[in-house]
Amino acid sequence: MPELDKIWNWESFLESGPLTCLLHGDSWNNNLLFRYLNETSEKPEEMLLIDWQIARCGHPSHDLGYFFFSSTSSSFRKQHLDELLDEYYAALSSALVKLDIDLKSEGYSQEQFIQETKQRYILMMMIALFILPILLDSSKAIDHTLKNDEILQKDVNQQLEKGA
Numbered sequence: 001m002p003e004l005d006k007i008w009n010w011e012s013f014l015e016s017g018p019l020t021c022l023l024h025g026d027s028w029n030n031n032l033l034f035r036y037l038n039e040t041s042e043k044p045e046e047m048l049l050i051d052w053q054i055a056r057c058g059h060p061s062h063d064l065g066y067f068f069f070s071s072t073s074s075s076f077r078k079q080h081l082d083e084l085l086d087e088y089y090a091a092l093s094s095a096l097v098k099l100d101i102d103l104k105s106e107g108y109s110q111e112q113f114i115q116e117t118k119q120r121y122i123l124m125m126m127i128a129l130f131i132l133p134i135l136l137d138s139s140k141a142i143d144h145t146l147k148n149d150e151i152l153q154k155d156v157n158q159q160l161e162k163g164a
Contacts (some may be wrong), residue, residue: 016059017116018108019092025054027063029071061117064088065124080115089113 024031031051034044044091068077089110093103103109 016057017104018102018106019059019113019116022055023056023058023060024052025056025063025104027067029067059116059120060088061113062124062148063085064117066127067123069121069125069127069129077078085114085117086110106129 027049031049031052033048035046035048036043038044064085068081092113093110096103
C-alpha cells in the first residue's frame with residue numbers, strides 16, 4: 001500500500017524527536033475535572049487531568065490530536081485548529097524557557113512542530129474513531145464536573161451507594 005506510506009510514516013510517528021515528553025495517553029474530555037468557585041461560575045478556577053493508566057513517552061501531538069479528534073467537532077477544528085496549535089507552541093516554548101531550553105536555539109521551529117503534529121493526526125483521528133461508540137453512549141457517561149466540595153461529596157456518596 002504505497003499510498004498509505006505517503007500519508008502515514010510509521011517510523012516518524014514512533015520517533016518523537018526533541019519534544020519527547022510524558023503523555024497522558026487518554027486525553028479526552030471525560031478525563032478532565034474542573035473546579036469552579038461556585039455553582040454560578042462559568043470559568044473554572046482549576047483543572048485536573050485524571051486517569052493516567054496508559055501514560056507513556058512521545059510527541060505532545062499525540063495527546064493534542066487525540067483530544068482534538070475525540071472531544072471537539074469538525075467545525076470547531078476547522079475554525080480554531082491553527083490558532084490552538086500556535087497558542088500551544090507559544091505556551092510550550094515559554095515553559096521550556098523557564099527550564100533554560102530555547103527551542104529556536106535548539107533548531108526546532110514552530111513550523112516544524114506544526115508539520116510534525118499534523119502528520120501524526122491521521123493516527124490520532126483513527127484512534128478517536130475507534131472509541132467514538134463509547135463516547136456517544138450517554139448511558140456510560142459520568143458527570144465529572146466539580147462545582148464545589150459539597151456537591152463532590154454528594155456525588156461520591158451516590159456512587160458508593162450504587163456500588164453497595
